[in-house]
Amino acid sequence: MEGEPHPERLSGAGYDRTTVAEIADSAGLTRSTFFRHFHDKREVLAAGQETLAWLFTSGIAAAPEDATPLDAVEHGLETAAAAMTPFNCELGPRLQAVVATSAELQERDQLKHVGLAASMADALRARGVPHAVAALAGDIGMLAFNEAYAEWVREENQEDLAELLRSAMSRLRRAVTELG
Numbered sequence: 182m183e184g185e186p187h188p189e190r191l192s193g194a195g196y197d198r199t200t201v202a203e204i205a206d207s208a209g210l211t212r213s214t215f216f217r218h219f220h221d222k223r224e225v226l227a228a229g230q231e232t233l234a235w236l237f238t239s240g241i242a243a244a245p246e247d248a249t250p251l252d253a254v255e256h257g258l259e260t261a262a263a264a265m266t267p268f269n270c271e272l273g274p275r276l277q278a279v280v281a282t283s284a285e286l287q288e289r290d291q292l293k294h295v296g297l298a299a300s301m302a303d304a305l306r307a308r309g310v311p312h313a314v315a316a317l318a319g320d321i322g323m324l325a326f327n328e329a330y331a332e333w334v335r336e337e338n339q340e341d342l343a344e345l346l347r348s349a350m351s352r353l354r355r356a357v358t359e360l361g
Contacts, residue, residue, distance in 0.1 A: 230293050234300040236261040237322070241304035250310045254301055254322035255350045261326070262343040265333075270342075273334030298323040321357070325349035 202212055240260025244253035280286045302319035306312060329345035332338055338345075 230296065232264075233261055234297055236264055237297065237301050238304035241301060242307065244308075250305050250308075250314055250318040251321065251350065251354060253305060253308060253310075254318050254325075255347070257301060257304065258322060258326055258329075258346045258350070259343050262329075262341070262346055265342050270334055273330065274336075277334070294323050294327065297326075321350075321353050325353055328352075 237254075237257040237260070240257030241253045243260070244256035248256065280290050298316075298319040300319070301322045302312075302315040305315035305318055310318070325346055326349075328349040329342060332345050333340070333342045
């Protein structure tokens with residue numbers, strides 16, 4: 182999109198009371214340009230889901246043939262991590278704060294996570310992984326991503342996202358083993 186967003190120029194009125202015109206102005210856009218990119222203001226917060234799904238699934242598809250389902254998921258997570266920039270890290274806490282103010286956005290965020298886990302499961306099924314195993318591995322991948330991303334965007338964090346993802350996957354692998 183044209184121009185960098187300027188959140189400090191928004192009214193501070195909160196998500197529900199912030200208008201599309203204010204969002205467009207903050208980003209240095211016209212309303213018509215905004216609507217060429219987004220159907221409504223909720224979509225601004227969901228932007229990137231398709232890209233993230235593509236990164237996860239292309240990474241899973243590119244995993245070595247002999248990779249276990251969780252190894253393939255980890256490969257997908259690392260592919261996504263490689264595409265994340267300092268801007269994504271800086272924007273994360275702001276998005277989390279906005280989502281926390283609205284039940285509608287929280288619901289949409291949960292649906293986004295379900296959709297991303299389903300994308301990973303679909304990519305695993307395309308590799309011949311059985312349905313239930315693929316679904317579980319996709320859910321584990323999203324648990325790892327959520328945990329690592331939350332740590333990555335913390336102000337005091339010094340680790341990169343890929344390392345945080347590997348650590349989260351390692352903890353979840355141990356947890357699965359403990360399930361028996």
